[in-house]
Structure formats: C-alpha cells, structure tokens
Amino acid sequence: MDYESDKKIMVEEQLIGRGIRDRRVLDAMGKVPRHLFVEEALRSRAYGDHPLPIGEKQTISQPYMVALMTESLELKGDEKVLEIGTGSGYQSAVLAELCEKVYSVERIKSLAVKARDRLDSLGYLNIAIKIFDGTYGWIEHAPYDAIIVTAGAPDIPKSLIDQLAVGGRMVIPIGDEFSQTLVKLEKGRDGITTTNICGCVFVKLVGNHGWKE
C-alpha cells in the first residue's frame, strides 16, 4: 500500500475539493498517518471518504468531517483545546499539530488505552487523555480556547459552555440518535452565538449530560 499517495489524494479530493481552505489544517491532515489509527485489516481503507469502525461500536470520523470541525476551531498555534471522545486518537493528533496542548476525554477505557499507545509511539507529547464522562468536561484545566465534541449530543452540555474561555469556539453535533446538526458556538464578552454548519451523523455522546446508555 502506498499510504503517502493515498493521503495526498485524500487532502486534494476530499478536503481541498470540498472547500477546506485553512492551510495549517490541510498540512496537519497531510502529515498525520491515519492508517495507524485503525486496525491492520482496515488500513487499506484508511484514507477513503467514510468513517471506519474502531471497536466497541465506535468509529473514527470521515476525513472531511475531521477537517471541517478542526477548521471551525480557527486554531493559530497557542491554544489549549478540549476534545470529548478520544476514540482512535486521530482527531487528537490532528489537533496536536495545530495547538499547544490537547486535553482529550474518553469514556471507554480500552479505546483510551489504545489511543494512548498509538500517540506515544508517534511521539505526541502535547496530548493528555483522561478516562471519564466527558459531558462534565475536564474542569482542572479549564478554561479552554476551543472545545470539540466528537459524539452526538441531545443538547450542548452546560459544563462545556462554562469551561470555554471568553473568545473561544466550540463545535458539537446536536440532534437525535440518528442524525444531527454540526453546531458552532462562540463565546463573546456579550454572550453566546451559535451557527449551524451542516448535517452530520455521529455515535452517541453517552453520559450524565448526554444520552443514557
């Protein structure tokens, strides 16, 4: 398999071709080896235009969705970012290329452990992972300049809004179990504004301020 050329084609066709413009996001996704975030049997499909299973009935998001959500966070390099739903660790690695420090929360231990191993072997030193219900956020390191939730929620957990810095941005899929809207929330001095980005389908955000199992 020629993963390098698969990766280039993914960036050209799926990302640039669909309007992703942030050069830093394109470079990060052109760098992170997505095939190392899925099981060996799925590696040949790692750069395809779709999500893939990662075990425990969870998925690694489609490349375009990762790019779109990341671009929405408008990262410049010095931010502290909170991610809810570590999953494979792929989105965490993309974020780690673009900001100072990533705090990622995952509720399923086996996924968090695997993600930690992968990220360690790739040399990512600026990602902290915690096994916990991410609907509570990660209070110890708040406030965050950006928050990304990679599972679908019935509404925006209040604790996450509270842990977002003034001037910060959050992206989160909001809707029912089967389909959601990707929502961008911005916290200004005068209050909160939300924008709908597009329709999307994510696995459920399961937790105290999310769906019940």
Ligand code: SAH
């Ligand atoms: N960002 C991931 C996508 C993971 S899919 C990647 O790049 O691979 C969504 C993940 O959210 C799953 O791993 C799921 O277990 C996790 N999740 C769901 N509810 C959660 C919660 N309340 N707290 C933390 N993680 C949660």
